[in-house]
Amino acid sequence: MPQVSSSTTVHDVVVVGSGAGGGTVTNVLANMGVSVLLLEAGPMLNLGDLKEHMWPYSVPHRGAGAKGQAYTNEPTGFTYSATYGGAQLEGEPYTVAPGSDFSWFRSRILGGRTNHYGRVTLRLADYDFKPYTTDSLGFDWPISYGDIAPYYDKAERFIGVTGSIEGIRSAPDGIFNPPGALKAHDVLVQRACAKNGIRAVAARQAVTTVERNGRPPCHYCGQCGRGCTTASNYASSYVQILPAMKTGKVQVIANAMARELVTDGTGKVTAVSYIDKTDGSEKQVRCRTVVLAASACESARLLLNSKGAGHPQGLANSSGKVGRYLMDTVGYSMSATVPALSGMPHYNSDGYGSHLYVPWWLSDKHKDLNFPRGYHIEVGGGYGMPGIGSFLGTVNRVEGYGIPMKQAIRDNYGTSVGLSGRGEMIPNEQSYCEIDPEKKDRWEIPVLRFHWAWSDHELNQVRHMQQTFRAILESMGGQIATGGGGGRGGRGTAAAGAPQRGGQAPQTGQAGPQTGVPNAPAGQPTTAMAANPPEADPNRVPISRGGAIIHEVGTVRMGDDPKTSPLNRFCQAHEVKNLFVADGAPFVSNADKNPTHTIIALAWRTAEYLAEEMRKGNV
């Protein structure tokens, strides 16, 4: 063991991780006058590195990778997206148990995944907090909608969220700023949905369309996924942490990979031990309280790796539930070529990504369905910025060369419409993470091993998505092009069928592992999505791979009973009063709402509680 260097300073609050949860805790505490030391495993974000507004021809390889890897089926190093991470990180492996399939996306940068994410901002509904009460499956949260609604309010006022007041139970209204107009394909989708008895409404995106706290309104360039140089969309880096640093209350240590929580004889956390990645040395920072916001699985890993005399199973883990009830979102996508859009007068369709979405419309009809939980639909389409692979689908279909091929490309441009289902997964005993008994990362920190299983609840939900998406797309005259395992299209992955999270659909039929495609301005991280799964097994339900939707939550859940939940109703460890968790780990269920909004609201509530407990001298 190398020598551990430690400072004698005791920090009031050490926050581990700078994504949505860590950024919120840091910002809220700093504005309450509480000092925060923030540890981030990656580097500081340099706003000058963001690729917003960059044309493909502005870089020599135009997104094909510095060595043209897009053409030799290798991962491309360069992308336009602000992802700074992926499922494969050099020297930071994880393992997957035999028979399981799971992909773990990590982002190592100030702001984490919020720099690039899809920015879908949905409140959980009242029933989402009481799923067990509703259908006897899964578990209830220890809190209800009323407990968290004030924090959704605060988050929306602070961040800026687009949307319209609709009065739909599955999609509670919030404090919205005006949405952008619908795009042409959105209008078709909305009418096609109506024909099928489905209501589509303005998308709820973490984008401010009015000036807010010095942040200019959105300029509608469609490149949210590249990071926003005007901070008009939400990322914890440029909306919360960099401004909070100006209060003088926040110190950030970048390149600090947390290794272990150090405890005293009473089991309280006294320090966080971390690897200084700049030189590989191990250091410690002493703390009065610690907030884990390293991402659901990293926070679980940190607790499981913090073993001591009084806690041989890891810290705050007498229940044995740390790492358990890992959930992701159910994903399935389908796209179609819509002839009605061919030859349409072109317009600038960039906007802020999706302008339309479909909230779950059958929340009161579950007794008539063969699956218990809902999903929402995200809509993609429009004239994306051309990129590597943008027209590959068309070219492979029409073949040939010359002017006929050019004409086909022209005719198909902007005619692809994609629907992505995002559904609730019910926690199960087969889906969890634990410490791998053998494997360690480059800093000798034991790594996670994942176990994963979908159940019929999720598979039947995907079957319903298939039928529904087909009906909607065919109602608008669409010719189904692709439908597959719902992975995210990705940082540019020109994944067929997946609406790019900027709402820019790929060109029809485009498939393949191209990464770094600027066609996804607001793109998601790349996990190459298989287009259609192999035809060999027509019975296979084309559900996304576990982890592929990058909504992993639930590994350190909250609950009133310490025997079954590591955290209490304020996301404070039952057993370790100065330990809090503020990422997706406290989630008890994973509703069909993208988790970031609830991570922010919960983290805000936790930060206020922590500050109050500190003021009272309780921690």
Place this chain on the structure above:
Amino acid sequence: MSDITRRDVLRRIGLMLMATGVLDRVSAQEVHHLALAAQSSNGGAYSPKALTAHEYRTLVRLTDFIVPEENGKPGAVAAGAAAWIDMLASENAQLKGIYTKGLGWMDEAMKKRGAADFVSATPDQQTALLDLIAYRRNQSPELDPGIQFFTMARRMTVDAFYTSEIGIADIDYQGNRPQASYPEPTEAIAYALKRSGL
């Protein structure tokens, strides 16, 4: 344009004029191709790094067939597609191998059809070969290497063209610029609704 290439072009124009008295449409295109190819390959802007001068000329010609100019609107040659491909091939041995082998195959196939090589074949000979290798339905042991190579060259040429300033204008992508608001695309909506029947 280097002197030699300029002389070549002028000589070709002279030969065409002597033969027909006028530059017909095909010949005019041929001149345009030659000029642009010469400009692109020898104009000092780009010297091939991965390919030989001959291979590069062959590739320039090929990219011109794949995305030609159209009603005066420039195509892949003006967009520098061959230079971009060569640049990537210079960084990637696998890609370089694909192009060296593939362009060699094109010359060999042309020899079997009575020409010295691909670039010096007549446009009719060139399109006759391309019409075979541009379609999967022509798969055969003889043509498969050509079809595979053309599929890659077509894919990369299309990428190169549509990611260039010229190609982005050609496809009429109107975005990537800040706007004060997001106006409703009324004309587009009216068009789409009418055609969809919704």
